[in-house]
Amino acid sequence: GAGVSQTPSNKVTEKGKYVELRCDPISGHTALYWYRQSLGQGPEFLIYFQGTGAADDSGLPNDRFFAVRPEGSVSTLKIQRTERGDSAVYLCASSLKGTGVSDTQYFGPGTRLTVL
Amino acid sequence: AQSVTQPDIHITVSEGASLELRCNYSYGATPYLFWYVQSPGQGLQLLLKYFSGDTLVQGIKGFEAEFKRSQSSFNLRKPSVHWSDAAEYFCAVGSSGGYQKVTFGTGTKLQVIP
Numbered sequence: 550g551a552g553v554s555q556t557p558s559n560k561v562t563e564k565g566k567y568v569e570l571r572c573d574p575i576s577g578h579t580a581l582y583w584y585r586q587s588l589g590q591g592p593e594f595l596i597y598f599q600g601t602g603a604a605d606d607s608g609l610p611n612d613r614f615f616a617v618r619p620e621g622s623v624s625t626l627k628i629q630r631t632e633r634g635d636s637a638v639y640l641c642a643s644s645l646k647g648t649g650v651s652d653t654q655y656f657g658p659g660t661r662l663t664v665l
Numbered sequence: 666a667q668s669v670t671q672p673d674i675h676i677t678v679s680e681g682a683s684l685e686l687r688c689n690y691s692y693g694a695t696p697y698l699f700w701y702v703q704s705p706g707q708g709l710q711l712l713l714k715y716f717s718g719d720t721l722v723q724g725i726k727g728f729e730a731e732f733k734r735s736q737s738s739f740n741l742r743k744p745s746v747h748w749s750d751a752a753e754y755f756c757a758v759g760s761s762g763g764y765q766k767v768t769f770g771t772g773t774k775l776q777v778i779p
Binding site: 552582597656658 | 669701706707708709710711714755757764765766767768769770771772
């Protein structure tokens, strides 16, 4: 079956512009996560969705970052007024339930965002 | 707050040699522990995970890891490394209550030489 997909794979934008990054989770997975991976670092948690609602958005760095999952499937991460420091690989993951010892997060290939 | 330390940024081993990647964690309760591998251009792939029970965990691709509570460690091992194992390896800790909020280490990049 299909894994987690993310589009675009690469995005180059100019400082101050608005960008949207899309994540298609594995079908039937209720939990969805966004992470940001800066150069030389491990993935850093941004936000967790359970169904349509953001259950934990404590990792979003500031109010320029926002994410939605309106139908409980596809999610979009939105970044306003991009800054050079936003340049990173944005990873999406999904899991079947979000809780429980057997729940495993499956990651997409990521979107590499470059802000010039 | 939970945290993970991977003290080795880069490791080089010869093909066929044994491998051990170090990981130390900080978590108040019994942690969920993970090892992921990331190859260039690919997503993170789960190698193995520990929740409870047997402290020696077997994973995919011939990897294993041992949970040592007294040392707060979860080191990854492989008896004989293959050239295809060259990648970046991430240790991670997840909360055991509620949903699995996962915190990753900074990674260890493995180079395999012939």
